[in-house]
Amino acid sequence: MCVCNSRLFAALKLLLGVWMTVVIIAAFFYAPAAQNLGQMSRIIYFHIPAAWVSVVAFAVCTAYSVRYLRNRRTQDDAAASFSAELGLLFCVIATVSGSIFAKATWGSYWNWDPRETSIFVLLLIYGAYFALRSSVDDPSRRGSLAAVYGVLAFITVPLLVFVAPRIPAVQSLHPDGPILATGGGLDMDGRMMTVFISSLMGFTGLYAWVFSLRLRAWRFITALANRQED
């Protein structure tokens, strides 16, 4: 990697730090509280980006899995597992923060709301993915089995996202009005919107940064192991 590139990364890293700090401050002091939910509505600047990143990380994991199945490079398998690790972390953050919000607004931590069901299944998929990885010894077999399972699970996630919220017997309590107003477009205050989009970008950047860090560390360790073998 050339010098200018690494300098660019260093600058981006600093920018990300400043960006996230500004977003966190703005989420509490700049954005107004929503009318119905009051101060509790500030969760959207953290909960939704975390849920978003957990889905994006899964998509990245699937993309690397497909690439691994095509050309069998160890690096792609490692990247898929790192993305899944980060996705699991963000999925836990989204689940726990959503659960606290549910307790504060609906009075119970968990009530199998369709959104809760789909994030719980995502959590289960991540868990199953790592259970599978840990139960195979041979690295190349582990890579291909985990990749196949990742692709298979990724195919079913859209089904869950589209099927589960449409169960007529279950009325969703999830306040997605301000975010995904059905047919009404986005219905958010301008300042809330700014902070929300910035937070979404910041979380995605955070994910990309930690992911690249993990991948660089992996490359370094592998190179070191190869050198010691020689």
Added chain:
Amino acid sequence: MWSSNWAREALAVLAKDIRSEYRTRYAFSAVLLFAVTALAVVSFSVSPYSLDADVQAAFLWIVLFFSAMTGLSRSFVREEEARTAMTLRLSTAPEAVYVGKLLFNIALQGAVAAVVVPLFLVLMDVAPAHPGLLASATILGTMALASSSTIIAAIVSRANAKGAIFAVLAFPVTLPGLSSAIRATTAALRGAVGSGSALVAGAAGDLRALAAYSVLMIASSLLLFDFVWDD
């Protein structure tokens, strides 16, 4: 020429599995006894209460799901344990192996459902409002269970902890099919609470979702099976 060969190989794999199953009756008796035991436990513990249709449908599919989890991994695990997988790999095209195992799993799970569902109706004292709907929900649900768990069984047979992680891996992937099957069964058991046409329309949507889910699973399994089978 190629396609007829391929179909013949798949049918040969199916015939081989059925013959070895007929000789030992290992999978069928184990799964069937498990299903009957689970059904007896459910029926015994809730018999004093009259249950809602959705609870009954949920119980039925829990029994069917876990009996599938005990039996359907056998088809591939047996090949690995008996060390016949390598021969199969050399002699037969991967897709033919997959289709043969899929047909065997559909047959096995269908046989279990054919015993469990009538027994369920008797033990729980249920008269289904729409028997035809119940039958089609059972058939399509069996297809969905078998189509999602065959590829998972192939994955599990290559891993170390074969029994323990099968249900863990299969549940998130099977859930869309399972929830549609439960909803269609609820509609079949409940009968005319809402207006008839709306009920049937909703159930028809669920049945379509089940069929689409099975097709999706079988198609993606055919694409991915090669990577599991030949590594």
